[in-house]
Amino acid sequence: MTRSIIQIPLLKPLSFFCTDENLAQGERLDDSLRDLSQCRDLGSSVEVSMCEWLIVNGVQTEPYGWSILANQARSNPRAMNTTLMRRQLFTKAERTVPRFAANVFDQAELVQCARLTSHRSGAFRKADIFTQPDRDGARIRFIARNKVRVRIEEILRTINESGCDQQTSLRAIWVMLAFLNCHPYVDGNGRTSKYLFNLVLAKSGISNEYLLPLSTITLGSQGFFAICARRAEVQDSFDMILKFLATAIALTKLCFEKKPYVF
Numbered sequence: 659m660t661r662s663i664i665q666i667p668l669l670k671p672l673s674f675f676c677t678d679e680n681l682a683q684g685e686r687l688d689d690s691l692r693d694l695s696q697c698r699d700l701g702s703s704v705e706v707s708m709c710e711w712l713i714v715n716g717v718q719t720e721p722y723g724w725s726i727l728a729n730q731a732r733s734n735p736r737a738m739n740t741t742l743m744r745r746q747l748f749t750k751a752e753r754t755v756p757r758f759a760a761n762v763f764d765q766a767e768l769v770q771c772a773r774l775t776s777h778r779s780g781a782f783r784k785a786d787i788f789t790q791p792d793r794d795g796a797r798i799r800f801i802a803r804n805k806v807r808v809r810i811e812e813i814l815r816t817i818n819e820s821g822c823d824q825q826t827s828l829r830a831i832w833v834m835l836a837f838l839n840c841h842p843y844v845d846g847n848g849r850t851s852k853y854l855f856n857l858v859l860a861k862s863g864i865s866n867e868y869l870l871p872l873s874t875i876t877l878g879s880q881g882f883f884a885i886c887a888r889r890a891e892v893q894d895s896f897d898m899i900l901k902f903l904a905t906a907i908a909l910t911k912l913c914f915e916k917k918p919y920v921f
Contacts, residue, residue, distance in 0.1 A: 663796070666891055669836050675896050691827070741792065772850045787841055
């Protein structure tokens with residue numbers, strides 16, 4: 659069997675995705691996020707609460723691939739405990755959002771917040787990296803390491819321009835996907851990208867606190883988030899990621915309001 663390598667293209671710039679349709683959907687997401695910020699349970703960790711809520715409600719794989727975490731909890735309690743521990747590690751970064759949001763966000767601060775999500779994060783990779791092979795043996799190669807630093811500078815500029823326009827959700831999505839697209843670090847790229855999504859929200863004034871538990875929601879999507887990211891990279895479309903986030907916000911609101919998930 660020949661093992662093929664698929665080269666992921668560089669994600670298009672933010673301006674490419676600022677179509678009238680995307681901007682309209684982005685404004686609806688902004689409104690939903692503002693509404694969500696009013697009902698958040700401030701007394702508990704968002705990531706851990708969301709993980710426990712998914713388990714209790716046994717969220718199924720509809721409509722966008724949410725996993726049956728309840729089955730995982732019953733069949734492999736040790737794995738579920740590991741999942742909860744990782745979520746608790748991520749919540750260490752929650753309290754730093756207001757501090758990072760208040761100032762110009764530079765590369766040194768990027769390294770600091772990356773190390774909050776993984777002890778091995780924050781060091782630029784020194785080689786090209788690939789995903790694990792799929793069932794056909796194919797692997798995805800992220801963008802070349804010699805392009806990483808230029809893209810990081812563009813990401814930092816985009817973060818620091820937050821609040822200057824009405825593109826908050828689109829800007830947050832682009833920052834998250836662009837960071838994943840260049841995969842700059844040895845470890846912690848996914849968690850750091852989701853932290854940056856929430857940082858853009860904070861810098862834009864939608865929320866001064868960690869808001870959307872994307873780390874746990876992505877885990878619960880059973881790979882659907884990765885499909886959304888690939889569509890943005892390969893097909894230059896934000897349609898799936900916008901729908902994904904609309905569903906994520908709806909689930910998070912149910913969690914914060916301590917309401918059950920209705921199938």
